[in-house]
Amino acid sequence: MTVAAAVNETSPEKVLSPVLSAFWDEPESWTLETYQRHDGYQGLRKALAMAPDDVIALVKDSGLRGRGGAGFPTGMKWQFIPQGDGKPHYLVVNADESEPGTCKDIPLLFANPHALIEGIVIACHAIRSNHAFIYLRGEVVPVLRRLHHAVAEAYGAGYLGRDIQGSGFDLELTVHAGAGAYICGEETALLDSLEGRRGQPRLRPPFPAVAGLYACPTVVNNVESIASVPAILTRGKEWFRSMGSEKSPGFTLYSLSGHVANPGQYEGPLGITLRQLLDISGGMRPGHRLKFWTPGGSSTPLLTDEHLDVPLDYEGVGAAGSMLGTKALQCFDETTCVVRAVTRWTEFYAHESCGKCTPCREGTYWMVQLLRDLEAGKGRPEDLDKLLDIADNVNGKSFCALGDGAASPIFSSLKYFRDEYERHITEQGCPFDPALSTVWAHQPHLEVNA
Amino acid sequence: MTTEPPVSLGIPEMPPPDYPAEVRARLEADAREVIARYPDTRSALLPLLHLVQAEEGYVSRTGVRFCAELLELTTAEVTAVSTFYSMYRRKSSGEYQVGVCTNTLCAVMGGDAIFEELQRHLGIGNDETTGDGKVTLQHIECNAACDYAPVVMVNWEFFDNQTPDSARRLVDDLRAGRPVRPTRGAPLCTFRETARMLAGFPDTRPGAVEATGGAGPATLVGLRLAKGETAPGRIVSPREGGISPCEGGEGEE
Numbered sequence: 001m002t003v004a005a006a007v008n009e010t011s012p013e014k015v016l017s018p019v020l021s022a023f024w025d026e027p028e029s030w031t032l033e034t035y036q037r038h039d040g041y042q043g044l045r046k047a048l049a050m051a052p053d054d055v056i057a058l059v060k061d062s063g064l065r066g067r068g069g070a071g072f073p074t075g076m077k078w079q080f081i082p083q084g085d086g087k088p089h090y091l092v093v094n095a096d097e098s099e100p101g102t103c104k105d106i107p108l109l110f111a112n113p114h115a116l117i118e119g120i121v122i123a124c125h126a127i128r129s130n131h132a133f134i135y136l137r138g139e140v141v142p143v144l145r146r147l148h149h150a151v152a153e154a155y156g157a158g159y160l161g162r163d164i165q166g167s168g169f170d171l172e173l174t175v176h177a178g179a180g181a182y183i184c185g186e187e188t189a190l191l192d193s194l195e196g197r198r199g200q201p202r203l204r205p206p207f208p209a210v211a212g213l214y215a216c217p218t219v220v221n222n223v224e225s226i227a228s229v230p231a232i233l234t235r236g237k238e239w240f241r242s243m244g245s246e247k248s249p250g251f252t253l254y255s256l257s258g259h260v261a262n263p264g265q266y267e268g269p270l271g272i273t274l275r276q277l278l279d280i281s282g283g284m285r286p287g288h289r290l291k292f293w294t295p296g297g298s299s300t301p302l303l304t305d306e307h308l309d310v311p312l313d314y315e316g317v318g319a320a321g322s323m324l325g326t327k328a329l330q331c332f333d334e335t336t337c338v339v340r341a342v343t344r345w346t347e348f349y350a351h352e353s354c355g356k357c358t359p360c361r362e363g364t365y366w367m368v369q370l371l372r373d374l375e376a377g378k379g380r381p382e383d384l385d386k387l388l389d390i391a392d393n394v395n396g397k398s399f400c401a402l403g404d405g406a407a408s409p410i411f412s413s414l415k416y417f418r419d420e421y422e423r424h425i426t427e428q429g430c431p432f433d434p435a436l437s438t439v440w441a442h443q444p445h446l447e448v449n450a
Numbered sequence: 451m452t453t454e455p456p457v458s459l460g461i462p463e464m465p466p467p468d469y470p471a472e473v474r475a476r477l478e479a480d481a482r483e484v485i486a487r488y489p490d491t492r493s494a495l496l497p498l499l500h501l502v503q504a505e506e507g508y509v510s511r512t513g514v515r516f517c518a519e520l521l522e523l524t525t526a527e528v529t530a531v532s533t534f535y536s537m538y539r540r541k542s543s544g545e546y547q548v549g550v551c552t553n554t555l556c557a558v559m560g561g562d563a564i565f566e567e568l569q570r571h572l573g574i575g576n577d578e579t580t581g582d583g584k585v586t587l588q589h590i591e592c593n594a595a596c597d598y599a600p601v602v603m604v605n606w607e608f609f610d611n612q613t614p615d616s617a618r619r620l621v622d623d624l625r626a627g628r629p630v631r632p633t634r635g636a637p638l639c640t641f642r643e644t645a646r647m648l649a650g651f652p653d654t655r656p657g658a659v660e661a662t663g664g665a666g667p668a669t670l671v672g673l674r675l676a677k678g679e680t681a682p683g684r685i686v687s688p689r690e691g692g693i694s695p696c697e698g699g700e701g702e703e
Contacts, residue, residue: 010695012675012676013676013678015674016675017676018672018673018676018677020526020671021669021670021672022673024664024669024670024673025664025665025667025670025674026664026674027664028660028662028664030659030664031666032568046471088489094493095472097594098591098592098594099592100553100554100555100591100592100596101554101592102592102594102596102598103594103595103596103597106594107595107596107597107665107666107669110634110665110666110669111664111665111669131489135562137594138500138537138592138606138648139537139549139590139593139606140593141601141605141606141607141635141636141644141647141648142607142608142632142634142635142636144648144663145647145653145658145659146637146659148647148652148653149659150654157696174487174488174568175650176493176497176650177496177497177500177536177647177648177649177650178496178535179496179499179500179536179537179538179648180533180535180536180537180538181534182537182591184603189576194493195491195492195493196492196493196494196495196496196521196531197492197495197531198530198534199534214489214490216584229616239546254672255596256597257555257599258555258558258559258596258599259559262668262671263596263599263668263671264667264668264669264670264672265598265668265669265670265671266596266671266672267673268672268673272525279670281672281675284461286683288653298554317548325663326674328596330554330555330596331557336558338559341554341558344529344552344554345554348553348554348591348592349593352528369486372586381638381651388456392550406656419699421500434558434562434563435563436539437558438558438559438560438563438692439559439560439567439599439600439611440560440613
């Protein structure tokens with residue numbers, strides 16, 4: 001099996017497989033000219049020569065799954081769009097990358113926005129949409145600038161607009177900047193936001209495929225999912241399936257961050273492990289070792305150094321009690337206070353809760369109060385169970401997944417590090433020195449090596 | 451534009467004044483262009499709020515009224531939206547918005563220390579502005595640049611891998627009017643000019659799109675490794691430099 005074989009590989013050339021990132025080191029990687037030198041818009045040429053349903057079937061057969069966190073099969077999402085219904089269809093690209101730790105779509109779009117644009121045209125041809133939107137979070141102006149530029153280039157070259165490449169297919173693409181709200185990464189909240197409303201999630205069903213933007217059939221896809229489509233068209237589904245596993249095929253971007261020697265983007269087949277990534281990239285920062293990490297952003301339950309060999313694909317991480325999420329591998333070493341980390345994440349969820357449903361709005365508020373007391377050494381032993389109880393009332397009982405995400409760090413940190421919470425109570429304070437966790441705290445801890 | 455009454459009598463505020471005719475005409479032309487991009491007019495609300503913020507540096511009551519009139523909404527509907535999103539300012543603020551990421555990863559890596567240092571150095575708290583009107587300091591949430599932690603954003607351009615010293619120099623330069631360049635992004639423009647881009651009007655400055663090159667160094671580490679271009683001194687062997695979890699990690703305390 002591919003995964004088992006890959007586990008023993010340690011050379012970077014064998015572990016990694018750059019596809020999207022393959023030419024990001026070109027001097028002007030973001031331009032149409034560079035993209036075209038690297039097979040750019042060849043996938044579109046193939047797609048336009050195919051019947052739309054055949055494009056959907058190809059993407060479905062490739063096994064591509066959503067890269068935004070949930071892992072839903074992309075081709076199946078496209079297939080849900082009713083055809084011949086007489087309504088306009090829309091594609092909305094979710095570029096509202098805001099999940100703490102997640103940093104893949106923003107560098108992707110900064111380095112090469114054309115991969116996304118080509119994927120959009122292919123997807124719209126497949127679902128018969130004539131208007132697509134890129135909902136980009138507002139706080140990333142350098143990316144907005146390059147998207148504006150790339151969209152203008154694509155219009156100029158006839159990849160967007162009327163009668164694309166003489167195919168008779170028309171497509172308008174609108175770049176839409178958000179205004180600062182994590183919740184808009186939730187697809188139905190994103191649609192409300194794009195309709196000019198407060199970003200609050202909608203009740204489902206109806207799902208966006210039936211009643212999405214302006215109550216019309218709508219596909220909402222993550223940036224990386226759509227940007228992966230052109231390569232599938234160009235190189236074929238067998239090539240795509242040659243990477244990863246049966247249920248999680250293909251390549252993906254792993255974002256390594258935190259107390260590692262070399263943080264950054266590492267593109268490889270699904271199913272490689274954190275141990276492999278650390279081995280090839282230089283490991284943790286000198287003199288330190290891994291304490292806890294997130295496999296896919298702060299909403300995915302924490303894992304520890306027991307989980308270094310978990311295959312980083314949808315099934316592998318799920319079996320370890322967490323979620324692949326966005327493959328945002330935030331690694332924290334032994335200098336980091338887990339109570340501090342979880343308190344800060346919980347403050348984030350409380351700040352970003354949209355207020356629509358009571359469990360999330362009230363629950364996140366009270367979890368912050370308890371955690372702040374615990375971190376400051378003012379907690380009581382019974383607070384830990386109270387914290388778990390509130391988290392249990394938020395998890396699965398909230399209107400959308402933000403509530404589940406808020407509960408994840410609390411459940412998982414108490415599972416693996418309950419003793420650390422208890423130390424804050426018995427020692428009436430935090431036993432950690434935050435200065436040692438900073439990037440400029442260079443002195444290695446000799447006792448760790450002993 | 452408005453002068454607040456000295457004592458609030460609980461009487462609803464009078465409608466705000468309109469923009470001067472020349473400003474109104476210019477903004478209306480811009481707004482019509484934005485509205486035309488969407489199948490439904492209301493979708494233009496977020497861009498229009500960015501547009502009025504580009505005019506006055508914040509979303510004023512006049513700006514709210516303008517959006518409401520153009521989109522045939524009530525001012526209450528527009529206010530409900532503008533107060534939901536954190537990028538819309540509710541009061542006049544600095545020319546440069548300096549945001550320090552204090553979400554967990556950046557905070558742990560040094561963001562908390564940077565934010566504390568800037569508050570001390572500037573003598574202002576969160577969401578406050580220096581007396582010269584140059585710098586508004588904020589702590590911000592994760593800005594999708596964790597591989598460049600700790601991150602500081604100025605007018606939403608990236609200043610990666612910051613330290614308390616570099617951040618202090620940064621705000622000093624901003625206040626002194628010295629040119630400041632982000633690590634990823636274009637040479638800084640004012641907060642209001644940035645807001646205009648967010649409204650959907652591309653940056654037309656020569657060289658702005660090209661500035662700082664294709665991808666940042668952290669973005670390329672995986673690619674360089676895969677191509678066998680291991681940068682000397684940057685990527686170290688786990689056995690020589692960093693302790694790999696396999697080597698040093700098994701010893702539980």
